Amino acid sequence: MHPEQVTPPRLRTSDSEREQIAGLLREAMTEGRLTLDEGEQRLGAAYAATFRDDLDVLVRDLPRGDRGTGATRRSMQRHLRLVVIAAGLLVALWTLSGATFFWPVFPLFFLLTGLFRHARWHRHGVPARPRF
Incomplete structure (x- = not known):
């Protein structure tokens, strides 16, 4: 197999990373960027996430905090x-x-x-x- 074809292993997420994403989701709910239902659904998915890329999907459509x-x-x-x-x-x-x-x-x-x-x-x- 060529090195270009090797996919990197999925990395497991930590509790602190889950909490960080949950904080971003709560902030988005407070700002009105997410509805209450959508925010709760994403929070549930964040706490149930096993891998880091599962968390990235949850905040991909939210603005980055560069303010x-x-x-x-x-x-x-x-x-x-x-x-x-x-x-x-x-x-x-x-x-x-x-x-x-x-x-x-x-x-x-x-x-x-x-x-x-x-x-x-x-x-x-x-x-x-x-x-x-």
Whole structure:
């Protein structure tokens, strides 16, 4: 058999993936994208799903949750602004103190670590929809 003809094995789904899809379906019902009957039917199918591709079919016709992009950018800009202001204040205090050792390196390390973790979380955080 050729490698192109081999179908990948179906992967089993987990409880957390079922819950994530159920949350998307509940949100769609709340927004009026699904009727109550259709939502309940899809919720039942989500909790009964065995494989990941069974879950994907349930949310395929719903919009992806990409609405948070603007909010994410604003959140990152706000965090960056806070770090820059804090860094400026720390360097000003160091200059005014006359200390020879650059002690602001320690708080700046933690501020920058928090900023990088924030950026990484937004870039690689929990997706709006599970990636199968």
